[in-house]
Amino acid sequence: MSSDTSTEADTVVQPRVVPGRAAVAGQGPATLRAEAVSAWFGDHKVLDRVSLTMPARRVTALIGPSGCGKSTFLRILNRMHELVGSASLAGRVLLDEQDIYDRGRRITRARREIGMVFQKPNPFPAMSIYDNVLAGLKLNAIKATRDGKDDLVAECLTKAGLWSEVKDRLRQPGGALSGGQQQRLCIARSLAVRPRVLLMDEPCSALDPTSTRRIEETIAELKSEVTIVIVTHNMQQAARVSDTCAFFLASHGTPGVIVEHGDTDAMFDSPQDERTSDYVNGRFG
Numbered sequence: 329m330s331s332d333t334s335t336e337a338d339t340v341v342q343p344r345v346v347p348g349r350a351a352v353a354g355q356g357p358a359t360l361r362a363e364a365v366s367a368w369f370g371d372h373k374v375l376d377r378v379s380l381t382m383p384a385r386r387v388t389a390l391i392g393p394s395g396c397g398k399s400t401f402l403r404i405l406n407r408m409h410e411l412v413g414s415a416s417l418a419g420r421v422l423l424d425e426q427d428i429y430d431r432g433r434r435i436t437r438a439r440r441e442i443g444m445v446f447q448k449p450n451p452f453p454a455m456s457i458y459d460n461v462l463a464g465l466k467l468n469a470i471k472a473t474r475d476g477k478d479d480l481v482a483e484c485l486t487k488a489g490l491w492s493e494v495k496d497r498l499r500q501p502g503g504a505l506s507g508g509q510q511q512r513l514c515i516a517r518s519l520a521v522r523p524r525v526l527l528m529d530e531p532c533s534a535l536d537p538t539s540t541r542r543i544e545e546t547i548a549e550l551k552s553e554v555t556i557v558i559v560t561h562n563m564q565q566a567a568r569v570s571d572t573c574a575f576f577l578a579s580h581g582t583p584g585v586i587v588e589h590g591d592t593d594a595m596f597d598s599p600q601d602e603r604t605s606d607y608v609n610g611r612f613g
């Protein structure tokens with residue numbers, strides 16, 4: 329696809345998606361389950377036996393005060409924690425009952441099946457919008473035909489809610505987009521390798537309210553195709569976007585634990601633990 333293929337800038341062109349041509353065989357959204365996960369940086373234990381099921385086709389929000397281990401937990405879910413030299417962990421992470429830490433399972437597979445969107449949008453700034461979307465294919469040695477790539481770019485930008493804004497300038501650099509558009513480009517890039525789970529670490533914290541709302545709409549649209557786990561400090565956002573919620577807490581220098589988890593409406597309307605009630609009602613944190 330080239331940037332001159334569309335002529336009417338304000339017409340939303342629905343991409344022609346040809347199943348199978350984009351080379352990647354996704355298996356659809358999966359349930360992710362953490363079992364008794366503990367984590368350390370050196371001898372500093374930061375998570376203690378955290379267990380949580382993140383159901384397929386649902387948005388799970390991880391909430392809790394700063395430093396309670398939410399990001400560490402998220403990074404354990406796609407084997408990024410082990411990139412830190414001093415880091416270690418115990419427990420299991422099951423993707424549809426397959427342990428992603430099994431010896432025979434490649435780390436690259438875990439990262440492909442479980443994508444990550446970071447706090448700060450991180451497109452390759454000098455690379456075109458088109459090539460940014462496809463960047464993960466090269467990293468994962470996934471081959472696609474020219475037509476397959478065109479279809480995949482259109483499909484992923486559409487799913488990320490960015491297609492109508494960029495379809496006429498796909499050859500422009502990713503760095504020329506606004507912050508909110510860059511974040512949606514990063515979501516499109518993550519989707520291109522057909523992840524089964526998408527992890528999002530405070531994806532809106534660097535964005536203005538309008539862009540935040542747009543990302544939240546994108547999350548709602550995506551959840552039928554990919555399981556989503558989102559870390560957020562914004563309680564209104566957790567209430568708006570998530571179906572299930574887990575409240576993390578690390579009190580007085582102890583490692584982080586989950587105090588309460590369950591249906592988001594129930595967690596916000598009738599929390600079982602007083603600490604959850606205090607946190608979701610803004611009384612601390």
Ligand SMILES: Nc1ncnc2c1ncn2[C@@H]1O[C@H](COP(=O)(O)OP(=O)(O)OP(=O)(O)O)[C@@H](O)[C@H]1O
Pocket residue numbers: 369374392393394395396397398399400401412
């Ligand atoms: N790379 C690292 N090396 C050493 N300690 C770390 C590292 N990353 C995080 N920690 C420590 O692990 C603990 C949990 O941090 P983490 O970032 O997971 O918490 P968080 O709940 O995501 O916090 P925030 O909401 O502020 O992002 C903290 O005590 C933090 O200082």
